[in-house]
Amino acid sequence: MLRYAYYPGCSMDSTGATYKKSIEFVAEKIGLDLREIKDWNCCGATAAHTKDEMMALALPARNLALAESEDLGLDIAIPCAACYSRMKYSLHAVRTDEEKKEQIQEIIEMPYEGKNDVLSFLDIFSTEEAMEACRSKMVRTLSGLKVACYYGCLLSRPHEVTGGEDTENPMDMDRIVALTGAEPVDWSFKTECCGASHQVDVPKEARPLLDRILRNAQANGAQAIVTACPLCNMNLDMRQAEINEKMEKKYNLPVYQFTELLAVAMGAGAKEIGLHKHFFPAFELMKKYAKRAGENG
């Protein structure tokens, strides 16, 4: 049963708009039942954990506790890599540290036992059940489109907290994206940092972080980058033109969320999922490769 408690996080109605639309499109197609947690709050993002450890643990924990209080036994689905990381930290603390668990419960004034798991959208879509559901709904193929699957650092690191199998060369997104017929390339910067919010604070210093990701993707033959996080996506998408200009590069790598590829392959129109809303033009490339399934060439 593809049913989860759902924590959208703050970015889904702003920078993650295309992510949100494509998730909703795909969810409806494959019967993915996402039950938004009522009265959820910000996960604390970067701000909380640079100020106070307990605040950083308690903010996400409140959301997890709310989900747990509904007593449906549902794992929590989280689209944003940063939210996912913060939630994982809270869950890890509650599951491994009695003292912190008590403190957290005291701060949020709610019981929280850490019964349910915290899952990223890659975790969810890479289950056999979800893969099979996606496979059966494909009406188009993106065959021939070479993409670099970019996971970012937070979905797999730190290993102790996420339990991620491979922090250097994860393959979940590659397998999911391959369902669409697109061809994930073998490249080496899947989990290197995109600079996250440093791209706002210190853009000059943080730009090389994006540059090396784009360079390695292009060098390994990718025509586009696929992400699974609103912030990674925004950084690579919005700042690519800026990098081309300021660092004298000629990157031409549209940046998609993996759910956008799934949605297109399931027949979504460009406007339905916001393909026209990208900063770096993303429509033409998709148009060039998206074919009706079974069609040749």
Added chain:
Amino acid sequence: MSRTGVIICHCGTNIASMVDVEKVAEEIGKIPGVVYSVTNKYTCSEPGQQMIKDAIEEHSLDRIVIGACTPRMHETTFRKMLKGTKINPYMLEIANLREQCAWVHTDKEKATEKAISLVRMSVAKVGSNKPLFTSFIPIHKKALVIGGGIAGIQAALDIADAGHEVTLVEREPSIGGKMVMLDKTFPTLDCSACISTPKMVDVSAHPNITLKTSCEVEAVTGYVGNFEVTIRQKARYVNHDICTGCGLCETKCPSKISDEFNQGIGERKAIYKLFPQAVPAKPVIDAQNCRKLNGSAKCGVCQIVCPLQCIDFEDKDQLITETYGAIVVATGYELIDWTKLYGEYGSGRYADVISGLQFERLVNASGPTEGHILRPSDQKEPKDVVIVKCVGSRDEKKGKSYCSRACCMYGAKHAHQILEKIPGSNVYIFYMDVRTPGKGYEEFYNRTREDGATYIRGRVAKIYKEGDKLICTGEDTLIGKPVTVKADMVILETAMVPARGVEEIVSKLGISMDGDHWVQEAHPKLRPVETQTAGIFLAGTCQGPKDIPDTVAQASAAAVKVCGVFSKEQMETSPMISRVNEEKCCGCEFCVKCCPYSAIAMKEIDGREGNRKIKRMVATVNSGLCQGCGACTAACRTGAIDLLGYTNDQILKEVDALCL
């Protein structure tokens, strides 16, 4: 009433400076039964020993207590001395007044008090000492060497040269181990094969050595002088009694498999010799990959072409049992599987990121490229080569905490070989420290730097591919700046880990391993080639990472130890072993489980239950295997097991002397 003599030793000033030895002697002299209590400056010396001998006569002493240094130091000295007197050597107790008292205290008054307590305990214990007598076991003068690398080869040759029979067991189809895979050896750069293959031939030709390849140790029972060892001769499918090693079968075999001797670079056949100079120089069939034996095709080509009809597809494993007097463990090492640990180096996805041992095969004239350094991906000669040291070594988080000892040197050797063979090449060595503790080693390292190798202090953080280059990024920690090197090939100098299966052989032999699974020596400094089990010795890298000179030295040392065992017709055993009181034994078998030497077994005896005669099981101790550790006596719930010379009763008497 017993007549105890007590001698308190000054040990020069070692004890006397912190313990008032005269006062100790005086106080102890007041204990009933102590008829003689004196001090002596150097009790272990000749005059000191003579004084004790005289006192025994003069005062009719029947037991002795000496307050001196640790019994580990001179207990045997004094026992030997007592052999020449009317007192049994085991009617002796030593109170440790040096290591456990004088050396560790600073308050003389309190130390003296403690010394009195320690001696009083020994006096109490010696009161219940009983004469003990050593027994003798025969020695079977034939040695078993497990592992046919350079350590096993050297140990076998030395023992055989001393005139004793040796069986050398190797699980691979040829002896030679890792050394024969190497190209040149540091620091003298002599050809590894040229110095090791003659030794391999010596082994096969030696009249005292029985060579058993494709064999594994199945089971070991018995004890020093009398180990019963079962060896499994694995099916080879080739009759080595007839085979001349002509090699025709190998050329005709259609199955090609990745060549493990060449570290996966290149291929071999399913019927194969490990390498051209293999000893024995006869092929075996790898049943897993043989088309006929794994059932994937009819084939049988080798059987058809063999002019002597040596091929026997019906061959089966055979078990052979023999008796050996001593065993040398020389099971060696292998390299850590870095592909499972270092995702940042590509987990093995880049063909041109290779291990040091793969490079040895690449640069070796008998290797897959005939000694031309060509990178595996496209057979091109690399111009820029990065060498990364400490991959898996000194890396607690990912690999092992220890230093693998040889990598600094063979890393330098690799750099030297690349610079020598490829004109205009550049070699960058990422290192944490350069460790060169050996004769001529530092000089070799310096020479490599003069050759032009660039040493960069820091770990490589990531290796990735762009185009046909491998980009290595890391930090130069000496200047505190990130560095990037574009390389054509990367060599990882990976950690040594114990050979696969060491856990099984250790458990079969009843010896122990350390936390990293290196076989444990009896004492890290003073008994480095012995194990805790008498008659089982260690040679080479099974005991810990080491280079060839150290391995060979240790192998010869182990051989001397074996010859030491074989120098006697029979062997005196310590009488301080466990004894079972069968009346008290309830047959719970707990002692059997906790004995680290597998020295306790169960036997059936006649018993009685009321009027009925019954059979019941009780524990019995094998006097050859028991090392007197006392674990069983502590574990025995009914108090049925006692350690002779250290009985439960004696320990209680010591406690009483201290506390009452």
